[in-house]
Structures are given as C-alpha cells and as structure tokens.
Amino acid sequence: MVPVIRTHGLGKVYSPGTQAEVVALRDVDISIAPGDFVAIMGPSGSGKSTLMNLVGCLDTPTAGSYLCDGIDVSTLDPEELAVLRRDKIGFVFQGFNLLPRMSALENVAMPLGYARVPPGERTTLAREALAAVGLAERESHRPSELSGGQQQRVAIARALINRPPILLADEPTGALDTRTGEEILALFERLRDEGHTVVIITHDPDVAAHADRIFAMRDGEVHEEPGIGNRESGIGQAELS
Numbered sequence: 710m711v712p713v714i715r716t717h718g719l720g721k722v723y724s725p726g727t728q729a730e731v732v733a734l735r736d737v738d739i740s741i742a743p744g745d746f747v748a749i750m751g752p753s754g755s756g757k758s759t760l761m762n763l764v765g766c767l768d769t770p771t772a773g774s775y776l777c778d779g780i781d782v783s784t785l786d787p788e789e790l791a792v793l794r795r796d797k798i799g800f801v802f803q804g805f806n807l808l809p810r811m812s813a814l815e816n817v818a819m820p821l822g823y824a825r826v827p828p829g830e831r832t833t834l835a836r837e838a839l840a841a842v843g844l845a846e847r848e849s850h851r852p853s854e855l856s857g858g859q860q861q862r863v864a865i866a867r868a869l870i871n872r873p874p875i876l877l878a879d880e881p882t883g884a885l886d887t888r889t890g891e892e893i894l895a896l897f898e899r900l901r902d903e904g905h906t907v908v909i910i911t912h913d914p915d916v917a918a919h920a921d922r923i924f925a926m927r928d929g930e931v932h933e934e935p936g937i938g939n940r941e942s943g944i945g946q947a948e949l950s
C-alpha cells in the first residue's frame with residue numbers, strides 16, 4: 710500500500726544563515742499508511758507544528774522530500790499544490806480559526822467556494838457535515854454563540870467538508886475539558902474507522918493513548934514509540950499473529 714504521508718530526510722531551518730537561525734526539524738523519516746491514527750507528542754518548541762505545517766503543505770522544507778499520497782509535493786506549482794491541499798488534506802488549526810461574523814453553516818461551507826461547488830449544493834453538504842459532528846441544531850449560531858467543544862467540532866466539520874483522506878489537527882483537544890475532549894476523540898476514531906488518516910498533535914498522554922501510533926518529538930527529531938498505541942499494543946494483536 711502506498712503511504713499517504715512519506716518523508717525522507719525532511720528538515721526545516723528558519724531564517725538560515727542569520728543570527729535568528731533555528732533548526733526546527735532534522736532528518737525526519739516517517740511513513741503513515743491510509744487509515745492510520747497517529748499522535749505527535751513532544752515538549753514545546755520540539756517541532757510538532759513545524760512538521761504538521763509541512764505535511765499539510767502550508768510551508769516548504771529546507772531539506773529532504775515529502776510525498777503526499779505518492780506525489781512529491783516539491784514538483785508541484787502553487788496552483789497544483791492548492792488543488793492537492795484542497796482534495797487531500799483537512800487542517801484543524803489550534804484555536805479553531807473560525808470566522809466570527811459567519812454562522813456555523815457558513816464557516817463549514819467556506820472551503821467549497823474554492824472547490825467550485827454550486828451554492829445550493831454547498832449548503833446541503835455543509836448541513837451533512839455539521840450533522841456528522843452532532844451540530845445540526847446549531848447551524849445558524851455564530852462561533853461566539855457556541856461552546857469551545859462545539860467550535861472545535863465546527864472546525865473539524867469544515868476540515869472534512871471536501872472529504873479529504875488526510876485529517877491533520879494541531880492540539881484539537883487542548884482547549885477542551887476532559888469530557889468534550891473524549892467526544893472529539895470518539896469522532897476521530899470514527900473517521901479512522903471510515904478510512905481517513907488522522908494525525909493529531911497533543912500534549913496529553915491520555916489523548917495520545919487513543920491513537921494507533923505515537924511519534925515522540927525532541928529537538929526537531931522524531932522517534933516512534935514502539936507498540937504503545939491502541940492497536941499495536943493489545944493482546945488481541947498478538948493473538949492474531
């Protein structure tokens with residue numbers, strides 16, 4: 710199976726050659742298969758968001774390569790990259806990034822404007838996406854009229870509206886209480902079971918324990934924690950083999 714996310718020697722240096730130079734990522738080799746649920750952990754400043762931004766094609770590396778679903782993204786021009794991002798990647802930003810003057814429904818429908826979907830269809834699809842995260846009753850609420858967990862779910866519905874195979878989320882439960890966080894995690898697990906690849910950044914070991922694989926970051930380097938994720942560690946796995 711072709712990995713949906715594959716990096717070779719990926720590196721990122723901010724402000725290279727200046728006094729402000731920061732080596733944020735060094736020599737990262739990761740391979741993530743379709744349907745994997747991965748958690749990225751590590752201390753503040755270890756490079757988690759830097760890696761996520763590269764995988765989400767929001768930034769470009771200074772070394773190495775990244776293949777998204779088998780496509781070397783460095784070979785794409787800006788327009789092709791925008792199309793790849795639109796079709797393959799849903800990004801849930803830390804702090805939601807919802808537009809305050811728009812309703813939940815309008816926020817969710819927004820990416821469809823770029824995908825040239827006719828307006829009538831946008832509303833139908835956005836309603837479906839809101840219903841999928843349990844917010845059908847809240848479509849006309851603005852972000853300020855929603856709880857933190859509900860805002861997070863709107864952000865997830867927006868990231869999923871184009872049905873991207875890859876869902877990336879930077880601290881999706883960071884601002885939530887334990888129970889609301891569990892609801893978001895249950896949603897991610899369902900998406901994983903439907904075949905989406907889910908990658909989340911988290912500081913919380915209890916959150917990471919829901920993932921199938923855990924990548925630990927330190928000083929820009931990534932190491933996979935052997936067999937502590939959900940699926941790999943269970944006795945069930947040993948019994949199968």
Ligand SMILES: Nc1ncnc2c1ncn2[C@@H]1O[C@H](COP(=O)(O)OP(=O)(O)OP(=O)(O)O)[C@@H](O)[C@H]1O
Binds near residue numbers: 732760
């Ligand atoms: N745009 C930038 N310009 C310069 N340096 C940056 C930039 N973005 C991040 N850095 C530096 O790169 C390093 C990695 O940052 P990154 O944001 O990836 O950390 P993180 O692991 O996501 O941390 P946190 O848990 O605090 O969000 C840090 O030392 C940071 O100061």
Ligand SMILES: [Mg+2]
Binds near residue numbers: 757758759
């Ligand atoms: Mg970060």
